[in-house]
Amino acid sequence: MSNPLQGGDTERSLFGEILDWMLAxxxxxxxxxxxxxxxxxxxxxNYPYDQALREHVAAITRQVKLVGGKPVLNLPASARALLRADETDNVYFHVVTQDGKLLAGDKELPMPPSSGDEAPLAGEIYLRDTEFNGQDLRIAYTYLAEPQMSRERWIVVEVAETTEKRTQLANKIVASVILPQFIIIPLAVMLVWFGLSRGLRPLTRLRQTIETRDPGDLSPIATRRVPEELEPLVEAFNEMLERMKKNVEAQQRFVADAAHQMRTPLTGLKTQAQFAIRETDPDALRHALRQIASGVDRAGRLVNQLLTLARTEGGEVAQQQHEVLDLSQLVRDTVEDWVMIAIDKGIDLGFEAEKGAMITGNAFLLRELAKNLIDNALRYTPSGGHVTCRVLHDQQHVVFEVDDDGVGISEEQSELVFERFYRVDDAASEGSGLGLAIVQEIAVQHDSSATLKPNPQGRGALARVVFVAWHPPPPPPPTPDDFSELYRQSPPIGS
Ligand SMILES: Nc1ncnc2c1ncn2[C@@H]1O[C@H](COP(=O)(O)OP(=O)(O)O)[C@@H](O)[C@H]1O
Ligand SMILES: [Mg+2]
Known part of the structure; x- marks a missing residue:
């Protein structure tokens, strides 16, 4: 039951919720x-007092005799006194003939109702409630008759009493039942309260366990003392901790590697700067400064790569940001950016594509992937070589290839090069060893994987990424209306 004083979104204590639902x-x-x-x-x-009333009626009736159809009454004064001797209630009685002639007792006492559907029987004692002089009355009455006596001449005996005694007794009974409840119910509430707080104790304990943990403690929570109902929660939480732990470890490794990698260009820069300080010849000084500038460029590139990797890996560019795109168009755009650089290096950069290579993916990341593979191909292919980018597709797949006839790669190296900071020949060329790690990370984000293999043509290497082809969703199945449309158009059978 939600408390109207609290907004819909405010959290409710489980304790309060259960208590409300039990007590309301x-x-x-x-x-x-x-x-x-x-x-x-x-x-x-009513029961015992009705019994007494009946007995009074029977006692009076015994004093009335019918002699030859005429009533003879013999009611001693002591009997009358006895009737009147009630402490709490007023008691009335009368003996009358059906036509209203009073034989004894109180004249004003109302007569029994004229019989309805069921005719009353002589000798039977009846009971009824009525009102008389503003008082509630309980009346017992009977009829006295001889066989073959006409109904009009029957004698009626009635004894009535006010209902004070009965009300008092009823109230006493109600009180004796209700009063203990005033003690029992608060007691029950207290017991429920107590039981609930005991029952919810494992929850409190769990909360304390989590609260008092070390901020860096990612070890799983022991499920030993956790109640059955909370176990799935704790297990889910532990799984999350496990994932977090892996993430944190990966991050730490990454930061350590990155710092290590940054140190090399920075040390180089420092050496060059110290060299420049000592230089007096303006030409040599300019040369040193130019070297520093290109060293800063390299460091900048490394930082950019690290950022790309961190972003891709953190899942920052999430799957839902994927869109349907034409991969051949995207690769064509990227290749265009590299044409000038290829010409500078004396490499023939080509592009071949089949139309309609549709996939779902993130354009920014895919451009980054293509850029890295093209950069590698140009970097590890000497002047005069050829680099060809290809986008092919069949029903299920879209394949992106970068084919070069450069220095090539050995089978053993082809796995290792995808590791971060791994480079085949560190001394011979410049680079960070991050390019292929980025490529792989992006490929994985697109449910695919990248390979770099010795080129089957004999010389150079062949980089390959195979994507799942995208197809437009099939049109919805025809509705019954469409069928009737079809049916109407087809010629009637048998004509
Ligand atoms: N097209 C290629 N031909 C030959 N070797 C390659 C090619 N692409 C990558 N490699 C090898 O893989 C290694 C890792 O590549 P990469 O991760 O891009 O780092 P980087 O290019 O910064 O060295 C490179 O050092 C290189 O030796
Ligand atoms: Mg590279």
Whole structure:
């Protein structure tokens, strides 16, 4: 039951929620139980007093004799006194003939209702409730008759009493049932409260376990003392911790590697700067400064690569940012950016593509992937060589290839080169060893993987990334309306 004073979004304590749901129904049940008690108490209270009333009627009736159809009454004064001797209630009686002639007792006492559907029997004692002089009355009455006596001449004996005693008894019964509830219900609430706080204790304990943990502690939480209901929660939490731990370790390794890699260009820069300080010849000084500038360029490139890798890996460019795109168009654009550099190096950079190479992916990342593979091919191919970029596709796949006839790669190296900071010949060329790691990371984000293999043509290397082809979703199946349309158009059968 949500508290109207609290907004819909505010958190509710589980404790309060359960307590509310257990106690609120009790508030409805309580008045109901009081009503039932009242009803039954009245029934119970009537019973003994009704019995006494019947006996009074029977006693009076015994004093009335019918002699030859005429009533003869013999009611001693002591009997009358006895009738009147009630402490709490007023008691009335009368003996009358059906036509209203009073034989004894109180004249004003109302007569029994003229019989409805069921004719009353002589000798039977009946009971009824009525009102008389503003008082509630309980009346017991009977009819006295001889066989073959006409109904008009029957004698009626009635004894009535006010209902004070009965009300008092009923109230006593109700009180004796309700009063203990005033103690029992608060006691029950307290017990429920107590039980709940005990029952929820494992939850508190779990919270404390988590709260008092070391900030860096990613070890799993022990499920030994956790109740059954909380176990899935704790297990899910532990799985999350495990993933976090792996992530943190990867990050730490990455930062350590990155720092190590940054040190090399920075040391180089420092040496060059110290060299320049000592230089007096303006030409030599300019040369030294130019070297420093290109050293800064390299360091800048490394930083950019590190950033790309960190971003790709962190899943920052999430899967939902993928769009449907034409890979051959994307590769063509990227190749164009590299044409001038290829010409500078004296390498023939070519592009071959089949139309309609549709995939889903992230354009920024895919451009980064193509850039790195083309950069490598140009970097590890000497002047006069050839580099060809290809986009091919069949029903299921779209393949991106960069084919070169440069220095090539051995089978053993072809796996290792995808590792971060791994370079085949560190001294012979410049680079960070991050390019292929970035390529692989991006490929994985696109549910694919990249390979770099010795070129089957004999010379150079062949880089390959195989993507899953995208197809437009099939049109929805025809609705019954479409069928009837078809049916109408086809010629009627048998004509
Ligand atoms: N097209 C290629 N031909 C020959 N070797 C390559 C080619 N591409 C990559 N390699 C090898 O793989 C290594 C790792 O490449 P990469 O991760 O891009 O780092 P980097 O280019 O910075 O050295 C390179 O050092 C190089 O030896
Ligand atoms: Mg590279």
């Amino acid at each position: 129904p009790l508030l409805f049940v309580w008045p109901l139980s009081i009503a039932f008690t009242h009803y039954f108490a009245n029934n119970v209270a």
